[in-house]
Amino acid sequence: MNFHEFKKVVHQGSPEVHILSNQGDLYLVQIFNDGGQSLLTLKNSNRPQVFHGLPECYEKLADAGLHRAFVDQTFTHDEMISLLHILIIGLCAFSSY
Numbered sequence: 001m002n003f004h005e006f007k008k009v010v011h012q013g014s015p016e017v018h019i020l021s022n023q024g025d026l027y028l029v030q031i032f033n034d035g036g037q038s039l040l041t042l043k044n045s046n047r048p049q050v051f052h053g054l055p056e057c058y059e060k061l062a063d064a065g066l067h068r069a070f071v072d073q074t075f076t077h078d079e080m081i082s083l084l085h086i087l088i089i090g091l092c093a094f095s096s097y
Contacts (some may be wrong), residue, residue, distance in 0.1 A: 001031055001038040003049075005066040007023040009033050019057050027051040029061065029069075 015033040029040035
């Protein structure tokens with residue numbers, strides 16, 4: 001799902017969005033909507049959009065009108081989040097990035 005499609009989905013309802021942390025500094029955005037799931041992709045491509053920091057993710061999600069997402073950590077070496085925790089992030093607090 002590209003950004004334009006994602007923005008439409010956000011305005012039609014409130015999809016569940018997860019920010020997937022990979023290796024502590026690479027992030028993907030996963031969207032759950034209407035029983036399906038997809039990654040946020042680059043425009044006119046099936047390649048996932050890769051973010052290089054949480055502030056970059058927050059800004060993109062806020063631009064779509066989304067104000068809440070889950071951060072999923074899959075690597076134990078990331079000091080911010082452990083495998084046992086899923087943090088709910090209020091994007092409103094980060095809209096100034």
